[in-house]
Amino acid sequence: MVVALLLLLLVPLRSLTRAPEAVAPAPARAAAETRSVQLTLVATARPVTFSVTHLGREIWKGEAAGQPVETTLDLPWPAEGVDLGVSATWPGGVTGALKLEATPEGDEPQTRTAWGDGAVEETFTYR
Amino acid sequence: MRRFFPGLVAVLLGGATLFAAEPIRVVSFSALLSEVAREVGGDAVDVVGLVKPGVDPHGYQPTPVDLKTLAGARLVLISGKHLEPYVDKVARVAPAGSVILSVGDRLPSLDAPEGGHDHGHAHGHGHAEGESAVDPHWWHSVAQMRRAVVVVRDALTALAPEDKAQFAKNAAGYLARLAVLDKWIRQQVALLPRDQRRLVTSHDAFQYFARDYGFQIEAIEGLSTEQEASAGRVQELMALIRKEGVKAVFFEDTLNPKVTTEITRETGTRVGGMLYADGPGAAEPTYEQMQRHNVTTIVEALR
Incomplete structure (x- = not known):
C-alpha cells in the first residue's frame, strides 16, 4: 500500500522536477510560388524618372518618355497578392498620371493608376 | 444721439462677438x-x-x-x-x-x-x-x-x-x-510579404486594420478585453503558430501579457511587442502616434 502511494506520488514529482524540454523553433513557412511577371509602365508626363520596389528592394528603375516601357521579372507571387511600391518624378510640377500594369504569366493584366503634381509615390496591390 | 448711436451699435456688436466666441x-x-x-x-x-x-x-x-x-x-x-x-x-x-x-x-x-x-x-x-x-x-x-x-x-x-x-x-x-x-502605413506594410501578414494579438481588435492593409488576425481573446481566453483557443492558436511559422505574437497596452508570454514560450515564437488596441496610450496620446507605433512594431517583428 505504502509502495503504491509512493509510486503515485512519483508521477507529479517527476513533472515538477524535470528540466524543461527544448522548444523547437517555429518552422519556416513554405515559400510562395515564383512567377514570371511582365510590368508595363505608362506615364502621361514626360520624361518620367521612376523606381519600382518589392518588399523594400528596388526591382526596376528607368525613364519613360511618352511611350510605355516594360520589363519581365521573376517574383514570388503568393495567393494573397503582391504589393509594389512606385515612385516617379517629372519636371514642371504639372498634374500627371502614372499607370503600372502587372501581368503574371498565364493571368490577365492588372492595372493600377496614380495621379500627382510632378511626383507620385504609391503602393499598388496586385492579386 | 449721433454720438450715442454708433456707441450702442459697437456695444451690441461686441456682445454679439462675445456670444459667438x-x-x-x-x-x-x-x-x-x-x-x-x-x-x-x-x-x-x-x-x-x-x-x-x-x-x-x-x-x-x-x-x-x-x-x-x-x-x-x-x-x-x-x-x-x-x-x-x-x-x-x-x-x-x-x-x-x-x-x-x-x-x-x-x-x-x-x-x-x-x-x-x-x-x-x-x-x-x-x-x-x-x-x-x-x-x-x-x-x-x-x-x-x-x-x-x-x-x-x-x-x-x-x-x-x-x-x-x-x-x-x-x-x-x-x-x-x-x-x-x-500612405505611410501602406509603404511600411509593403515591406512584409502579403502571405506573412499574420497578426496574433491579445484580443480581437485589429479586424479593420487587417481589412485595409492585408493582414489575417488570430486573437487570443474575443472582441472585448473582458472576454478571457479559453484553454481550447490557446491550444488552437499554438497549433496554428507552429504550423504556419508565425514569427511573433503581440500583447496590448491595457492587458496582462501573461497568456501571450506563455504562448511564445510554448511555441518558440517571440513576443513582437506592445500594441495599442483600444486607442492611444498615455505615452503616445495621439492617433498618428498610436498608428505609427503599432505599424512600426508589427513590421519590425514580422520582417
Whole structure:
C-alpha cells in the first residue's frame, strides 16, 4: 500500500522536477510560388524618372518618355497578392498620371493608376 | 444721439462677438474622438475628454463626477458600435437639446469573424445570444477615421453654422495629415510579404486594420478585453503558430501579457511587442502616434 502511494506520488514529482524540454523553433513557412511577371509602365508626363520596389528592394528603375516601357521579372507571387511600391518624378510640377500594369504569366493584366503634381509615390496591390 | 448711436451699435456688436466666441462644450467618451473634436473645432470648442489615452474603453464606466461634466454640453461624442454599454445612462443625464453623436454608428461595420472568438455571452457589447457581433474597433482603419472626421465636422457645423468655414478648413488639414499617414502605413506594410501578414494579438481588435492593409488576425481573446481566453483557443492558436511559422505574437497596452508570454514560450515564437488596441496610450496620446507605433512594431517583428 505504502509502495503504491509512493509510486503515485512519483508521477507529479517527476513533472515538477524535470528540466524543461527544448522548444523547437517555429518552422519556416513554405515559400510562395515564383512567377514570371511582365510590368508595363505608362506615364502621361514626360520624361518620367521612376523606381519600382518589392518588399523594400528596388526591382526596376528607368525613364519613360511618352511611350510605355516594360520589363519581365521573376517574383514570388503568393495567393494573397503582391504589393509594389512606385515612385516617379517629372519636371514642371504639372498634374500627371502614372499607370503600372502587372501581368503574371498565364493571368490577365492588372492595372493600377496614380495621379500627382510632378511626383507620385504609391503602393499598388496586385492579386 | 449721433454720438450715442454708433456707441450702442459697437456695444451690441461686441456682445454679439462675445456670444459667438463662446466655445461649444463637447464631452467625449473616446480619447480619439476628443482629438478629432479638438482638431476640427479648434478654438470654437471646449472639449472634455472623459476616456483618456491609456484607459481601456471596454472596462470604463462613467462615475457620478464624470456625468456631472455633461452639464452645459452641446455635443456628446460616443465611439459607438456597442462599445459603450452606458449610453442610455448618458442620454438620461445629458442636457435637453444636446446632441449625442454615436460616431461609429455612422461608419460601415465589420462583423465579428465567422466562427471566431466572440462567444455571444454578455461582455458589454450589447448583443444578444446568437446575434451577430459588430466589431467596435473602427479606428484602426485610417479610412474610417477620415469618415469620423467628416461626421464630427458636420455635427459641429450644425451647432455653429457661423463657424462652418473654420471647421471645414481645420477638417481639411486634419484629413490631409490622415491621408499621409495612410500612405505611410501602406509603404511600411509593403515591406512584409502579403502571405506573412499574420497578426496574433491579445484580443480581437485589429479586424479593420487587417481589412485595409492585408493582414489575417488570430486573437487570443474575443472582441472585448473582458472576454478571457479559453484553454481550447490557446491550444488552437499554438497549433496554428507552429504550423504556419508565425514569427511573433503581440500583447496590448491595457492587458496582462501573461497568456501571450506563455504562448511564445510554448511555441518558440517571440513576443513582437506592445500594441495599442483600444486607442492611444498615455505615452503616445495621439492617433498618428498610436498608428505609427503599432505599424512600426508589427513590421519590425514580422520582417
